[in-house]
Amino acid sequence: MRLGRLINLIAEECRGNEPGKDMILQRMLEVLLIEALRSHGTTMDEDRAGLLHGMRDPALARVLAAMHADVRADWTVASLARIAGQSRSAFAARFGAVLSCGPIEYLARWRMALAKDALLRGAKTLDRIADDVGYESASAFSTAFRKRLGCPPGQFARINGSSDHA
Known part of the structure; x- marks a missing residue:
């Protein structure tokens, strides 16, 4: 089963400490999600x-x-x-x-999902997160985040239990 093999690879990567571990884990988790979605809905309703x-x-x-x-x-x-x-x-x-949704809306949602994940991990500054997800400044990112989620990024991180790096 593909899911089982992926889970084993993820576990193996977690046990190791090779360079690029975080990046590899992120990609493997994305693949795991896609495989899970595939196995859950192998017949696709066109509507x-x-x-x-x-x-x-x-x-x-x-x-x-x-x-x-x-x-x-x-x-x-x-x-x-x-x-x-x-x-x-x-x-x-x-x-x-x-x-x-439209393509630009999809992109904005994807950027916010990545930003929320980074905030919850708590290892990056707000400036770094903003840059990583395509915003020109932490201020522009904070404004967009607050508009979409109803609270500033720092508050989101505190409410959801991450560290204070953001």
């Missing part, structure tokens, strides 16, 4: 929207891979449409239909 459905569409899968690989990039609908090999309007319509 359902979501990430897994988007990954089954070759053009959207290329776009999602690009966004996930470089979350810091200054993505636009036009640049993402080029990756998909579609017109801007056709791409935006397809992305919205398949993922239930």
Whole structure:
């Protein structure tokens, strides 16, 4: 079973202390999530929207891979449409239909998910988190975070029990 092999690889990586351990673990956990989603819903209802459905569409899968690989990039609908090999309007319509949100909204949600994870881990400064997820400054990041989640990043970290690095 693929999930079992992945779990064993993750456990092995956790026991080790090789360079790049955190990066490898992050990617392995992403793969584990995708495999879990695959095994849970191997038959895809064409009317359902979501990430897994988007990954089954070759053009959207290329776009999602690009966004996930470089979350810091200054993505636009036009640049993402080029990756998909579609017109801007056709791409935006397809992305919205398949993922239930526009591409820039998806990117913003993904950035916030990564930021929340970093805040919960507590090992990075707010400046570093902002840079890692594609914001020009900690101030711009804090404003966007507060607008989306209803509280500033530091408060989110404190409420959710991470350390005070943020």
